[in-house]
Amino acid sequence: MSYTNGLDKPSDYFSTKLYTGNGSTNAITGVGFQPDWVWIKNRPDARDHQIYDSVRGTTKVIGSDRTSAEATVSNGLTAFGSDGFTVGADSNVNDNGDSHVAWNWLASNTTASNTQGDITSTVSANTTSGFSIVSYTGTGSTATVGHGLGVQPDLIILKARDRSDNWWVYHKGLSDPSTKAILLNSANAEFSPGTSAFNTSTFSSSVFGILTDSASNASGEDYIAYCMNEKKGFSKFGSYEGNGSTDGTFVYMGFKPAMIIYKRASDGTNNWSIFDNKRDPHNEIDAQLNPNISDAEGTSLRGDFVSNGWKIRTSSGSVNNSGSTYIYMAFAENPFVTSGGIPTTAR
Secondary structure: OOOOOOOOHEEEEEEEEEEEEEOOOEEEEEEOOOOEEEEEEOOOOOOOOOEEEOOOOOEEOOOOOOOOOOOEEOOEEEEEHHHEEEEOOHHHHHHOEEEEOOOOOOOOOEEEEOOOOEEEEEEEEOOOOOOEEEEEEOOOOEEEEEEOOOOOOHHHHHHOOOOOOOEEEEEEOOOOOOOOOEEOOOOOEEEEOOOOOOOOHOOOOOOEOOOOHHHHHHHEEEEEEEOOOOOOOOEEEEEEEEEOOOOOOEEEOOOOEEEEEEEEEEOOOOOEEEEEEOOOOOOOOOEEEOOOOOOOOOEEEEEEEOOOEEEEOOHHHHOOOOOOOEEEEEEEEOOOOOOOOOOOOOO
């Protein structure tokens, strides 16, 4: 089993960082790289999720739990550093004495103009880890946008920057990704949109397609898309079926997870959920945050992170309803077996 280009060490590309707010300027280090996408959540308080990226630039924030347009917060995330980032006094990212979690991804630490699509995009892409950040301006006409991955995306999370609109998610684990959609800011299951943000018929190794819906392509308005493709030993974008038992489904990923985001997709109304190995350094996994709501962190038993995946240990309908299909995105702490043949042990 072989992993290429440094993915024996997933923490070079994704890292969860916990820190305590000081209510003033706060330089957060120990991420392990200069992040391009930083997603921050205050843990003890009901505050919005805060999403920043290097393509839109510092102080530009969007909340995953809101439909609101991008805002400029001068004392939010103010700098991306070589080993982390700096936040100002904004209480959403630096409330004095509060614990915060930041999930960090590395793109390329630079941007390039991409002319492979009908619309010229600005892209920061990391083809090693399968992650790109794409900014573009809509035309109001069906079009394609270059994503920079070199392979067709398995996941796209897209948001209008200038207007109040939903977060649209393309995920290969949906029952029919060509006709179904799901929203990051909603607890609702997948649905068949009358008008979709995406034109999946034109997805390719170089571009993704967009239709004329204002969520993705209003004339003159700006958009941001986070695009990913699966990388062996680092990331997994899939689906599983619940069994309704406390001896729950085992989800094979080929690595020990560092982070999982999942959603009941086929039916029912259940929140998205995030779990990670820093807020829960030991099994059982139960420290829960929800991307679509601003609630404080809660505890809800979900299962164990094991050497090659995730073992669910609850019959809760939000994660293991019998016969329901769930989609997930997961990032690795360690691959199951490294390129040198060294196995990963369970926690």
